[in-house]
Amino acid sequence: MILYTIMPLESIYPVDQKEYASQQFMEYNGVPMLVDSVGGTAFEIRRIVSTDPEHYMQYSPGQRILVFPS
Template identity: 45%
Template sequence: MILYTIMPEQLVYPADYSQCESQKVVNIHGVELMVSEEEHGCYSIVRVLSTNPFHYLEYEPGQKITF
């Protein structure tokens, strides 16, 4: 579907910032991860913020970690 409009994309498709509030960036063993708190002290990885492919072998989105 193509939507022809003069409105900016941010007004047509507003971002849901409620999910972003519960996420934070942490550094674990030199690897920056974006995590979301699941339970007290237990976090779920949302994104791996690294360009090193070997970091993706150790950490992956959806994985549960504690720190």
């Protein structure tokens, strides 16, 4: 089935807000990013929020990082 519409997808297929409960913005090694908690100190990168191309060479969405409290 093909649906032709000018309406945003969120209006037609509502998003479950539980998917966003574990996401947070953080800065890791000077790189601002949106991460998803996968347990303990482990996070999975969802989005890099930067205009610096070097940040995209270091990190990529889907990559897991460990954050230790200082």
